[in-house]
Amino acid sequence: MTNNFEPLIIGFTCNWCSYRAADMAGTGREKYPPNIRLIRMMCSGRLDPMFVMKALSDGADGVMITGCHPGECHYLEQNYKALRRTILLKRTLGQMGVDPERVKLVWASAAEGVYLAKEIGIFVEEIREKGPLDWPSRKNPAISIVEKEEVSV
């Protein structure tokens, strides 16, 4: 089973840099594995750790968080906030028994299509090595995402 394991990866991109890098990878016909699915947000600062939890608990084997390079965020400095959140999130994941390396942060400017494609390829292989994620709470679905969803309407 693990032999033909195809990891599923959710990628979060920001509208101004990394999403454009993905556009650029496309225009440049840079091939990368189809295992990643991208979600566009305005900025990496929009990344709510809940999104990552949701992805991992719902079946993703890895999550890639991308944004503009430090100092180049369209909203000045919000990617530093994403950076801090990601570090914290990885620590929490570790404490929950999830390998924190299943979450990866990659900075890519709008011009770095080739680089982003390469990084996606590397990450897919890293996750393939790790095998499918056995999300601890999937056996015990007490996770409060649904509740939170209800509250924020």
Place this chain on the structure above:
Amino acid sequence: MANSKTPSGKPRIGVYVCHCGTNIAGVVDVEDVANWSAEELKDIGVVLSRDNKFMCSSQGQELIESDIKEFGLNRVVVAACSPHLHEKTFRGACERAGMNPFFCEMASIREQVSWVTKDKKKATEKSKSMVAGAVNRVVYHEALEPIKVPINPTTLIVGGGIAGIQAALEIANTGHEVYLVEREPSIGGHMAQFDKTFPTLDCSACILTPRMSEVGMHPNINLLTWSEVENVDGFVGNFDVTIRKKSRCVIEEDCTGCGICVQKCPITVIDDEFGVGIGTRKAIYTPFDQAIPNYPVLDKENCTYFIKGTCRACEKFCATNAIDFEQQDEIINVTVGNIILATGYDLFDARKMPNYGYGRYPNVFTSMEFERLCNAAGPTNGEIVLRDGVTAPKSVAIVHCVGSRDKNHNNYCSAICCMQSLKFAHIVYERTGAEIHNFYIDIRTTAKNYDEFYQRVLDEGTLFVRGKVAEITDVPQNEAEEGKLIVQAEDTLAGLQRRIPVDMVILSVGLEPKGDSDEVAHQFGISCSSNGWFTEKHPKLDPVSTMTEGIFIAGCATGPKDIPASVSQGSAAAARVISYIEMGELELEPVRASVIEEICSGCKICNDLCPYNAIIFIEDKQVTEINEALCQGCGTCVAACPAGAIVGTGFSNEQILAQIEGLMMDFSVPEVV
């Protein structure tokens, strides 16, 4: 699907899968994606799903329009190219059919699937999941109205070099008011320091000063020199700007610009600013004769009255009593709709390359020192002499690329130094007849009439050595080198080391971002490249806009360039501003955050997160509020609020969570209940 909640009004979603000729259809089985969506996404609300050769064509758009009307669609998903390309197109089609355009969502199956995936089966699968993500997301879309902001017709221009001057005149000539803020006592920028300009060799002052006086006299231009922007608040259409007008100790209204104060001032100091250390000025001075405005500035650090408490010679002689030793800085508040930053450049500090001996050997000059030296209005009246002030050089070395194209300093090309070095070679040839050696890495003379100028300099007999200079030394190895500066370089064409003894060396130092470009960028809410140049919205297609609406950039502040390019950018930025002014109001994407008062616990966690200061704490109510006009919609606060009290339009939690679920659809995951 796990999504149990559907918003008011049952969703009726139309899915359109584009072939893009063979761009998508060549890799993705578009028909399969369309059929699968119709079947599998039925429960979410898909009522029809089609594939089409070119969705962006007028026929494709009309298809959406007629379907909306015929089948009562209230949501549309287009699986095609990147939303950055055609989101506007499809939103437009929806709007024409009477639907709110924000009920349209795209899945980028060209850029993110067909163009980047080899395996056709997997490409088709990925496309399905992306359509599912978009369908799931669009369910949670809401009707939004674009935010309309009125544009204040007054413009602020920061920096009065040639780029800022050009922009100011263009805008002022259309009848709109301009505030031109310049840090130095006079406008003119670097161009005011030059003698001649390449490639035409017209006298710099002759072409520049008429423009400067036009600015000075223009009824629509409020010129604030010796001034700096202290604070900027607000957003496109309505920026509140605080400007500090530094004290000159001269009452501008009373000063006639006669210059008697300058004449009578007993203190002479080295002119380190405009004169780059070559030449002198008084303690009360105008930087150069044709300065605009021509009121002098009193330099308190060197003024005897400020040091010792006596003198006041200038005051005694001023016929109009315009000297005011007590004058304080003035704070001026203005409201403007748009801002152009034309803050120019600084020069590479040649002392950072000690092997070239600048600062150690008097006869090593920088390019700007040489500009002053050969300037007819400069300290030697244009006579080219060594640092002793009398000896004419018999041989001159001109070193290109100093600090440029150099991994240890600036890795970029400074764009103008080749031409500027050739200009110097020509001026030295014409005025001294000295032997000239240019040391270059490559000759870059690409603009109009530039290469012709190079040919001319070659014909004049200037000698060219291709190779980076390793060292400049005064240690002779033979008699011929005695008393000379020896330039040592590897001649990469001849394949040998050369030592060339000369009397004078000119270092063509590179252009660098202004030392404070980071702070200025931060103050105005724009970004800088890693080198420090202001970043364009798009390097090719939008070179004078920035990512921040209403802030434009022009001239060398965006990167090294020559005068024609700086002027063109000044005009281009002005054109952008004028079109905004003419439009009267601007439509912005309604991606904004707002706080639900009832849910906010008043924890203040979000309060420090906003770079635009849009988040305000209301003490009375003990809750947070977001100023919609200031919010730029990054979503950082939305993600941070532990109570989930902040909602972000266009990128709400529900929308993103639903999209995540959709994206994972075809991977059979046990449902989390």
